[in-house]
Amino acid sequence: MSEVVARLEAIVGRDGVSTKASRRIAYARDAWPRLFLLVREGLTPRTPDCVVWPRTTEQVAQVVALCHETGTPIVPFGAGSGVCGGTFPLRGGVILDLKWLDHVGRVEPVDRIVTVGAGAIGQHLEDALNRQGYTLGHFPSSIHCSTAGGWVAARGAGQNSSRYGKIEDLVAGLTFVDGTGRVHRLGYAPAAGRGPDAVQWVIGSEGVLGVVTEMDLRVRRLPRVRQMRGLLFPSVASGVEAMREMMASGLRPAVLRLYDPLDTAVNKGKGIGGGGLSITEVLTGRVGALFGAMGLNLKDAMVRAALFRPGLTNFLADRIGGRARMILGVEGQEERLIHHEMRRCLEIGAEYGARDLGEGPGLNWLAHRHAVSYKMSPVLLAGALVDTLETATTWDRLLPLYKEVREALRHEAFVMAHFSHAYEDGCSIYFTFSAMADSLEEREKRYDRIWRTALDAVMRLGGTLSHHHGVGMHKQAYLQEELGGGFELLRAMKRALDPAGILNPGKLGLLGGPALPGAPVDLRNPEELQEVA
Secondary structure (H helix, E strand, C coil), rough: CHHHEEEEEECCCHHEEEHEEEEHCCCCCCCCHHHHHHHCCCEEEECCCCEEEECCCCHHHHHHHHHHHHCCEEEEEEECCCCCCCCCCCCCCCCEEEECCCCCCCCCCCEEEEECCCCEHHHHHHHHHHHCEECCCCCCCCCCCCEEEHHHHHCCCCCCHHCCCHHHHHEEEEEEEEECEEEECCCCCCCCCCCCCCHHHCCCCCCCCEEEEEEEEEECCCEEEEEEEEEEEEHHHHHHHHHHHHHHHHCCCCCEECCHHHHHHCCCCCCCCCCCEEEHHHHHHHHHHHHHHHHCCCCCCHHHHHHHHHHHHHHHHHHCCCCCEEEEEEEECCCHHHHHHHHHHHHHHEEEEEEEECCCHHHHHHCCCCCHHHHHHHHHCCEEEEEEEEEEEEEHHHHHHHHHHHHHHCCEEEEEEEEECCCCCEEEEEEEEEEEECCHHHHHHHHHHHHHHHHHHHCCCCCCCCCCCCCCCHHHHHHHHHHHHHHHHHHHHHHHHHCCCCCCCCCCCCCCCCCCHHHHHHHCCCCCCCCCC
16 A cells, blocks of 8 residues: 555655544444444544545546556545434545535526535535625535535435425536546536436435535525524424425425424424533433423433333324324525415415414524534433434325324434425435433444334335435445336446545445444454654
8 A cells, every 4th residue: 555655655745645643543434323332432434545635627537547447436525414323444444535526616697606616615615605795505414524525426405495495416527537547527518408317316326426526506596585484383293284285286385394203302492503511411312302392390310210111202292183284485586486485375374274483483493503513422422322314206106105204213312303404395304313322232233223124114104315415335225225227326436436446435335335233344454653754
């Protein structure tokens, strides 16, 4: 590897390559909770051999060409906010950190297109657009710690996707480097009828087909008017029907989120998504708040014990009542149109039994909309298992899928959910699960069992493996089933674009990736790391 490192330094400079143990450990994982289980025990996940920071597309191409020549694995890296292990260096090699490719161009005012480097941090990108009077309309909860390139790699979504679309709707063109080092520029033309759209082949490919270095993004004028609201529905079913009717009526709320009765009860009095975690919540997720909502003041140890018996906890959760809270937001340029859209949304809500809670809950959610990204680590540090599963399906399957997943996990984990990212033909469900186990081995087994049980239920009910988090390490065992004949096309594209198999090997079910969840795989680092200058 020393010869490869020397040649890498010749491409990007000595300050653009590091083999230090501290760097390798830092880049050994993203935010995948399963790897956090190792870190919590003081263990090191498998590390890359070195980290490289290119500054240009040309340097990326040279680095990839070198890795192709030497058979060195290479994993593109954004900001490490992914929660599925997509950047885990399964076979070592080079981590290619793209954050120095962070340029944000001037918006072309007629076509409203902006050219952006893959390493641009989301909030920096949005701030730069706002200064020019525009918005991308893409607001993932990880916006402060994720990159535009990461969004494209994982086919991500923002909280306002019902109005602005997911990232695949916002990408007009892109530049990527394939596994041999060739640079491909995929341009755009509005509504082009020129055959298959190669841009969409790359979006969501999680670095296995190429390294995306630059994107042309569609932007909108910064909204001048925004209205927020909270609604309380008598049940999840009535809230879901109201969401469906709003979308079917041609309305396009920027924010449309429905929290199930448990999530509604947990957040009662605080506003959905608002505020910080109490000590009990830090130790045990939100189970303590559940018991508080039921009028029970349990000590931390008792709440932790409840997580060891999720069947009982879920049974008690079912007793809290059926009301579901919705957060609703509309925005745009014309006050008259926005006022009409909000009024019509409220009318539809009333038709399904909703009570108008005023603007308070909506404004509170808006003020804390990104806080959820910082709440998982303290819970994991406290010894609990916690993770999220996001799926999507058609409207007719949505409630059966919600019920099936909750029932499947009833005795494995404490579960709550919210519905968001609504579209004309369907909607996403975002499940959060928490559990406890005594040892690292038991935590890993339980974590994998929870995921396997949940994904089995998702596939039975016709849901998708992911709506916006991507596939990563622990969903790929199901990818061939979901893609059907499309999986062979993916394999063919991999052979054509990456004949040596160096790009993020072992991901998307390609090149012998581990069949997680459930397959025995050691994620630990096989060597004792020594600091190298």
